[in-house]
Amino acid sequence: MSISLAAQINSILAALILLTAFGLLVQRRIYGLLHLFAWQGLFLSISTAVVGFVAEKHHLYISSLITLVLKVIVLPYILHVLIMRLKIHREIETVVNVPITMLIGIALVIFSYSLTSPIRELSTHVTKSTIAVALATVLLGLLMMITRRHAVTQIIGFLSMENGLFFAATSATYGMPLVVELGVGLDILIAAFIFGIFFFHINTAFDSLDVEQMARLKEED
Amino acid sequence: MSEIFPYILDGLQIVILLFAAPVFAGWVKTLKCWFQGRTTAGVLQPYRDLTKLFHKDIVLAENASWVFRFTPYAVFGSVVLAGGIIPILSVDLPLSATADIIALISLFTIARFFTALAGMDIGTAFGGMGASREKTIASVAEPAMLMAIFTVSLVCKSTSLSQMVQVIAHGEFILRPSLAFALLAFALIALAETGRVPVDNPATHLELTMIHEGMILEYSGRHLALIEWAGMMKLFLFAALGIAAFFPWGIAAANDSPALFVAALSLILKLTVAGVGLVMIETGLAKMRFFRVPEFLGSAFLFATLGMLSYFMLE
């Protein structure tokens, strides 16, 4: 596989990651979100492996494997079990103002493009063009957490942000040192168990996973 | 000879457009019947429909103005003209040199503008409703369409369709996320522009859901035939435009008459496949509520913009 072909494949994967990030932003069905998230993880994993192959950084294979196991298999499975247990698999969330959200999303992509320009100029890696996409994925995950009101959706936004961060690490620096990637993976796993417990707590306390109902703690005047 | 040849070619293209468009529409209808397990009326049924309509008398409403009578010709004329611009068989088109992609889109806009005017001209409820819906869709679809086409122009560094086709067909093959996004956007917009499911249903006359049919409800006879024919050509042209912009391989280069044969064969093949794709979309999806349509077109706009952004970001 030549360098330029790998770079092309990588940019296609980057585009797909960006596309799934936008898809997550506007998807209404809980299950659809789960699938999109798993796809995003898969694209990320393949992209990491491709970069690892072309840059001959073999520790990236391990990173790719972590992503595959964690983001494509374990986390979606945990979420799937939770969704089934909580009987919310048919739930459809009302998403307000999709076009505005999309426009903000596009603005975020442009913003991250201009923000990462110094890095692009300095980088010598084949992957330098995808850094902007990585930051955009992080920011889109952030936007998703702000605009959506369902607990599961917010968590998926959070995890999608983590995807963006892994992608940033791969594209900016060919991956963080292994100990860091493993540690981050571990943290995400712990976080998964914690939000799992949380879903049940929220569901018992509020009778729904709609975060909108959590508005008791406000500044009183 | 070689100087006139392009003009002949352009004329040939228009003739092909005129006569292949009903066949293509018939092919789509046949396929749809097969998919839904119905008996078909054959690929040539649109011809019979058109002939029947041409033989019928025109019934005009009392208050119909010249706009109403002029519209079928304007629509038909602009669509035929558009057929001269899009490289269907060869890139060597004199009309294509004078009019670029923006002119092409404005030709379609003229057709739509007159249709909407005619819809309102009679003053019936359905005509006005159809016109207002059509314009709502157009206001979102057209920017998205331009955005998608501009992405392709950016990649090819030209707004001339012939030039674009040449660059993509004969340039170095590169995996381009921008073109993939643009294609996706284009497919969504084409569904809306040609009035197919899930945006509009060409087969329905159900009051609440019709858009395009609402506007032309008052037409009859020759007028209706022209409009129907123009609609079929529009479908054909969008398929041809998509093929030209995204899958132009096989198209004949300038001054290469033997290649025309190959081009024609590959065109038939591609159109057949395009028909299958269209029918799969139409059978797979349900028509969406009208309030969802802006969202649908919004995502088309999003894809087009992402395509443009990824041209700058990733390529």
Place this chain on the structure above:
Amino acid sequence: MTIFTLLGVSFIGALVLAFVGDRKFAPEINIVCSFASFVASIVLALQVYQDGPFVAGGKFFFIDAFSVYLVVLTSFVSMTTTIFSKPYMRRERDHGRVGHWGMRFYHAMFQLFIFAMLLCLLTNNVGVLWIAMELATLATVLLVSLYKTPTAIEAAWKYFILCGVGIAQALFGTVLLYFAAEKVLGEGGDALLWTNLSQISGQLEPTVLKLAFVFLMVGYGTKVGLVPLHNWLPDAHAEGPTPISAVLSGLLLNIALYALVRCKVLVDGSLGTHLAGNIMMGFGLLSILVASFSMLRQKDIKRMFSYSSIEHMGIATFAFGLGGPIATFGALLHMLVHSLTKSSIFFTVGHASQMHDTQEMSKIRGLIRGNPLVGWGLMLGVMSIVGMPPFGVFTSEFLILTATMKDAPLMTPFLLLGLGVAFAALLRRVQPMVSGHIPSWQHPLKASHVPVILHMVLVLVIGLYMPNFLSRWFHMAVELLK
């Protein structure tokens, strides 16, 4: 070796307590573990005091005067908190607010939290610092929701989401830092080590570092509780069990600030300008002003003191941003005395709210007559935190104010305004709570004396007479942060 003991004790403590945390002797195990950590941290501090900074465990750990002083502080406050938590949690359990599982969970997570914070301070790796910080957040999230009331769950969810978002930005900043460092140091784990980074900070690409600092500032700033990223803090402090409020306020905020200051040193080295300092000053000043005005409106006693924590973190951030030996000295001292005072205040507040079964300030009355230790402890604690002499907070705030007047005179009025408003807000609320007659709904309580007295005496001693070793220690840290 000491380092492994230090980390190992709390980690093993967490594992053991996960199984026996609901037994009768669990609080004692908790206390013993924390005490052992404290002893180990003292030994470590003596090593640093005598031999200077050193690297251990194959460059994985790095200890200098700055981190070791926070290590001692962390293990000390966690030790006193475990002493306080013994009677406090027993009462919560007797009143049915926490069950068997809750107690196990509480004890195990407490030790895990201590472990994560110590790891933050001891590690030499910027990436591991991030991981440990996230671990500390995750360990405390479920502690905040321990009571499972709707408000507690809401607070914990907010904490989880906001800190998760914030800390993700910090990871992006870390990636950028690694990107810049890799250019100079080559690839591999070495490019993320403080010891290497601080040596080559002059060669790091300034534009990238600038960008990285913005992300790090937002990320760790969320955890420090700086305005406008502070929304989680009052809720998490008010709804969690009081021992957790004490350690969150007294320790976790400090650790996040520690991470931020470390990054600032790198960025300063690379940029050669005062940009990072200015950003920190801006955030700090905003936090002081917003927090002190918010304090005026509070009705819940723990919320009010958590706003006070935001204010004091703002002061420390401002002082670190100001830079210079006096301000940095003041900031370090401020972190110390604020930690001690604020955790002591939370101890008394915890007892006070248990005596009245409410956290509403209008219902808490007659504390001095009801329980002199709680009453006087709260009164003295508040007098200390608002910066009255002769307590240590006065010294540190005085130093910071002096440095501000010298280096950034225009900021002084804002700083004084914030301090003044906070002074008024706190004293106005606390005075009626401690004085007056015992209300009918108050019931007596056996408070734990040791932690409150210990903390207040220490703050008083630091205020009256700064021990020689302490000031030398601070001077060493100031040298590092120049």
